[in-house]
Amino acid sequence: MSEELDNAAAEYVLGTLPADERARFAERLRSDGALRAEVSRLQARLSPLDNLAAPTTPRPEVWANIERLTLRGAADVPGEPAASNVIALRRRVNMWRGSTFIAGALAAGLAAIVVLDRTAVAPVVEGGRYVAVVDSDGHEPALIAEVDTVAGIIRVRSLKAETPQGKSLELWHVAEGHEPRSLGILKAGLDAQTIQDATGPVDGLIAVSVEPEGGSPSGAPTGPIVYTGRLIPVE
């Protein structure tokens, strides 16, 4: 690691970087695993200093706000959209929009595999086809979603998506500047399923959230977003 980067990491952890340098460093952290590891190591080493702050109980209103933001839309709370999840997904759309072509190339590589695989079993339909490799922030893909705008369907193949007990996994399309739109529930235990969707999402993100059994009661994601992937055209 360069001395300059090493110094920036030290000041990032101490908290003394000015706002613009801090934002640039945070941006770099997102794509640099070695730097992330270095920062985590230093944070862990200095963490005994965290214990020097006197514990202070926050006002009950703080939890009430957190509960409203995280539980909104659940069955026992009358539902507005889950603002925090919607915001998080919007941010992710923005992040993806400006982000690496490496991820795109990786997705394209996987898309090619999907196409090759499909040609063996089905004729390739000419027209708009898009694919998203949906994973948990760069980890092993959990599922692959293929959009066929001509047929008006989305084929979803589950690779390792696991439905928590008593919950449902819900699939969402998040177009830039739009609210997340539910594409339906992922049926637990199925390797592949086809979802009818005439609108044919062609860009933005495909995301999966954990919802109460049967799906989000509010029409917006209410639980944690566990997987996301960017839609890219299949060449």
Added chain:
Amino acid sequence: MDQGSTRTGGSLENLLEETSRGNHAAFRALYDAVSPKLFGIVLRITRNRSMAEEVLQETFVKVWQKAEKFSPEAGQPMAWLAAIARNRAIDRIRAEKVERSQPMDDVSALERLAAPDTGDPATREALRKCLGQLDDEARNCVILAYCSGFSREELAERFGRPVGTIKTLLFRSVRLLKACLESE
């Protein structure tokens, strides 16, 4: 309180794992277990109660959404949670000009690090020893930056040094600390 367990019986690790599965009761138990400590950390940095409350809210919303990112191999759950809270607090005070109360001095930090209730004993003792090897000014700069959110400019003013000198002092101190902690 032991770093790994809570009064509700579940370890912080288990509570984080349950939270990542969307278990809101576990999330509440996690909040009950760690919010006073996290609030103490962010209050000390922001020195502004309403901002500290917002930072705590944002921290827990982030934890709800990102709990699956915690991996036990990466370290202690409390340190992971505190890093999220601290980073958010620092982001806010660096990005926004907000009225902050007078900073707290912490010249007694080294002595208080020796107290038995402050986390993993080996990590704590190593840090105490290595901080003790820095000269007073360097140690105070590190502690005031980390614990109380001092900027380079605030440190420069406090110690009557140019900002550039403070920057160099901070890099050098962290480098010395890392070398010392690695040899521990």
